[in-house]
Amino acid sequence: MAARPNVMPSAVRPVAEWAGLPCDDARAGRLHPFLVAQKARMQRLYDEDVTGFEFDFLIPQG
């Protein structure tokens, strides 16, 4: 089990800027917990061994 991933509050604005989203201090504060949850979610998915499924995503039959 991986350690709980961290996202520094200072990372929020560059992420928003990359996505082209307007982001003031208030929005950055609201976005931060979402990004923390997202990083934890992705960590759970990265913890999964997906060897052998490399090409399957090209055929998303649902």
Added chain:
Amino acid sequence: MRETDLDGLTIASAGRLIRDRRLSPVELTEATLARIERLQPRLNAFITVTADLARQQARQAEAEIQAGHWRGPLHGVPVSLKDLYCTAGIATTAGSIILKDHVPDFDAPATARLREAGAVLVGKANLHEWACGVTNDNPFFGRCHNPWKHGYIPGGSSGGSAAAVATRQGLASLGSDTGGSIRIPAHMCGLVGHKPTYGLVPRYGVFPESWSFDHAGPIALTAEDAAIVLEAIAGPDPRDPSCLTRRPPAIRRGLRRGVKGIKLGVPVDVHFDDCHPEVHAAVINAIATFKDLGAEIREVSIPEARHGLDLCLTIAWAEAAHFHRRWLQTRPNDYGPDLIELLASASAYTAVDYLQAQQVRAKVRHAFRRLFQEVDLLVSPAAPLPATPHEVEEVEVDGRKASVLGLAAGLTATANATGEPACSAPCGFTSDGLPIGLMIHGPQLADGLVLRAAHAYERSQVWHRHAPPLSA
């Protein structure tokens, strides 16, 4: 016909009466419109009521049937559409202020097929903004209430559809399901909601949340009614490249064959975690009923199901963020407060994240495919908790806080990731009168078998005959 005569009607029973000319589509439609007029201020199930069109379609249906041309069980029957199905000449908002003046010049294939079947459109149902949530607390078109308990969520995102059908403001509705948006409101409103096999029902003309998780399907009063509607709307359409190209298998044929000898899998992991005790008890009772009906019950392990919600919140939200990208950049203030941050944060998923999620999804799909070589169907709770008050965003489970969205979609989202058919059917009520749904999940294209099991269970029970107090 009085408005109260609506109670007890289903599509199957109304269709027979209309065919035999013992029920007038015009009178049925007028009674339905009277009910909408009475309940709309309390439930807010509709964004647009199409009374003039409904009266015109009902008159046409009546004239055709009088002339001996009965089209089938939907002919002259009032229905609604979640307001993200395009309707020619009628506003289609997707529950968003951005589309408040959007009037399509074409019908979605599913809309057109209901028209061709002779159904009468009474309105466009309220939904969670852009179909992205479960509360139906729409910031632009108002909150839709659960007909079983005012101030409670109807579930979503097809909550207006479910609130309408539960109170017979139309005898069925088309919803859409990305992580459970047909089955969750069916569970919370005491109805049958069926998410079909991916590609069975064309989604062209249905505003997307996520191209690879979205499904279009019916919310109805009974399994038989769901089968009638599904059979009408299923089938290929060249405008939807994800649609199956072959003719769909029969859905209604064999509906009454029961469950004797059917192997029903009961998952020992994930599906009963975090379950409200009354939901747990109702589902266990339903499984015992299936056994009494002759089904073979087998405990099965499918730990891969634990990824269902994570896959939905990754892949589906990334696809949603992609669809909304331009508006997020140019019109961020035209999104509700609960949605803007979800979509904005989903923009941060990298391509590498998306690909990892797709590979996990493939692994989950393979695991379910193997499981369905051992059992015919899976049965579980549709959701671990019944409807919650509108104001409640988190509940406490085993000493930790969990979001209502995450709990509600935690079990349903897996079938969106795999693309397999799954329905929710009523299996009881909590002690304070809130409906509970049983989920029946089957392999690809086993939609008929899923609804056959729901129908067999329903015939041995009375849950689907209960009506919320508002419609009395």
